Amino acid sequence: MRDHGGNIDQAIEAFGGQVADWIDLSTGINRTPYPVPQIEDACWRALPTAADRLLLHEAARNAYGTNAAILATAGAQAAIQMIPRMRTPGHARVLSPTYNEHAASLRACGWQVSEVTELGQLGGADMAVVVNPNNPDGRRYEPRDLLALLDRTGRLIVDESFADPYTDISVAKFAGRPGLLVLRSFGKFYGLAGVRLGFAIGSAADIDALSSQAGPWPVSGPAIQIGKTALADSAWSKSASLRLEAGAQRLDDMAQSVGWKLAGGTLLFRLYETPDAHNAQKGLAHNYIWSRTFPWSKTWLRLGLPGPTSEWERLSAAFARLA
Numbered sequence: 658m659r660d661h662g663g664n665i666d667q668a669i670e671a672f673g674g675q676v677a678d679w680i681d682l683s684t685g686i687n688r689t690p691y692p693v694p695q696i697e698d699a700c701w702r703a704l705p706t707a708a709d710r711l712l713l714h715e716a717a718r719n720a721y722g723t724n725a726a727i728l729a730t731a732g733a734q735a736a737i738q739m740i741p742r743m744r745t746p747g748h749a750r751v752l753s754p755t756y757n758e759h760a761a762s763l764r765a766c767g768w769q770v771s772e773v774t775e776l777g778q779l780g781g782a783d784m785a786v787v788v789n790p791n792n793p794d795g796r797r798y799e800p801r802d803l804l805a806l807l808d809r810t811g812r813l814i815v816d817e818s819f820a821d822p823y824t825d826i827s828v829a830k831f832a833g834r835p836g837l838l839v840l841r842s843f844g845k846f847y848g849l850a851g852v853r854l855g856f857a858i859g860s861a862a863d864i865d866a867l868s869s870q871a872g873p874w875p876v877s878g879p880a881i882q883i884g885k886t887a888l889a890d891s892a893w894s895k896s897a898s899l900r901l902e903a904g905a906q907r908l909d910d911m912a913q914s915v916g917w918k919l920a921g922g923t924l925l926f927r928l929y930e931t932p933d934a935h936n937a938q939k940g941l942a943h944n945y946i947w948s949r950t951f952p953w954s955k956t957w958l959r960l961g962l963p964g965p966t967s968e969w970e971r972l973s974a975a976f977a978r979l980a
Contacts, residue, residue, distance in 0.1 A: 659757050662949040662959070663850075672942045680968050681961075683949040685792065685819060685926035688964030689900065690848025691887045700878035713881045716888040717856050721841060722824065725832035726864035729876045729884070733818050733842040733855035734758060739870045740784075740814060740838065741766035743863065747783030747811070752776060754953065755788045756816065776802060780809035788816040789826060793928050793951065793959045794921035800828045804837075812836045818855075821846035822898040822924045832858040845925055846897070847887050848964075854880045901925065904962040911972065915979045917958070926961045934958040937979075944975035 662683035665676060682688075714727045730736045737758050741749075746767035751760045753772035760770045768784070776798060779785035785806060790797045806813050817839055820827050832839045838859040844850035854876055857867050868875075876884075887893070901924040908927050909919055917929040917937070926949075931937040934950045937958050941948050949959040963969045 659761055660952055665947055668942055668947045674945050679945045679947055680971060681947050683947045684961055686845050686850045687848035687925060691893060693883055694886050696879050696882055700882050705874055705878045705881055709881045713885045716885040720888040721829040723829040723832055723858055725858050726861045728857045728864050728867050730855050730857060730871060731853045731876055732844060733840045736840050736855060736857040738762045739867050741768055742870060743866050749784040750779045750782035751786040752779060756792045759786045779806055783811040785810040786814045790819050790823060790923045792819060795923045797826050803828050804831060807834060807836050814838050816840045818842035818845055819923045819925055822901060829858050833860055835860055838863055843884055852880045852883055854884050901962060908962055911976045915976055920957060926959050928957060928959050930956050931958050940979045941975055946972060946975050
């Protein structure tokens with residue numbers, strides 16, 4: 658396993674406790690999840706049908722504002738692992754630092770991968786990858802700047818896993834253009850990562866190519882029912898975005914109280930510059946609060962937003978102890 662958040666088992670091994678004792682803020686998963694509807698018995702007993710998937714795809718198109726071809730996958734991660742196999746390996750460029758599975762999946766399939774730091778440096782690649790907004794620093798790119806890369810790359814992958822609260826930067830509505838593939842994650846914004854649901858959006862030819870790899874049942878019946886219900890609930894989506902916006906400011910204020918500086922982030926996670934990220938993580942962990950550090954930075958620490966009031970109170974008390 659590459660370095661990721663959500664590694665609560667490692668926290669328990671190092672600091673004790675049980676899973677129920679911990680608040681896991683090491684991921685960017687919404688801790689106030691969408692209320693799961695009652696799952697129909699047939700979802701458990703029968704294989705998902707093509708009609709079921711069509712309903713899910715339509716709900717996703719409406720939610721993401723696109724008319725392009727779409728494929729539901731077992732999380733955006735499944736698409737990330739399939740995309741490198743869509744063509745003969747060549748030279749890929751990944752805008753970094755970012756989610757490490759993109760470069761790793763490309764290399765595993767024989768691609769030569771360069772990790773670059775500026776958007777303009779992606780030009781000339783056979784495949785270019787941008788995470789927008791970026792994980793972990795929250796950098797955001799305008800659609801016009803991303804679309805300008807289409808004429809300069811063989812294929813452009815835009816990972817919008819954290820874009821739900823930022824509809825203005827999404828390029829999903831342009832995904833029918835040749836060479837553009839957009840990835841969306843369901844589990845992060847809706848707080849249901851265990852459902853394992855995501856989407857690839859692109860031209861009909863590209864989605865057909867991915868579908869042939871994904872097989873006849875790429876997502877489960879319960880995932881289809883939950884996904885189509887949640888994606889159609891625009892009122893919940895708007896309310897969640899407003900709540901997350903207020904929570905992000907509240908978390909920034911807490912971090913500032915102990916001298917941490919905001920280095921970036923999104924409404925689902927915040928990135929802070931600390932004097933020593935390892936010690937900061939350790940201090941929170943003694944209060945059974947888990948955070949994310951990065952092997953390539955001694956100062957960056959990422960925190961997701963707490964969910965219920967009890968979690969906010971525990972985090973506030975932990976910060977008071979740190980201070």
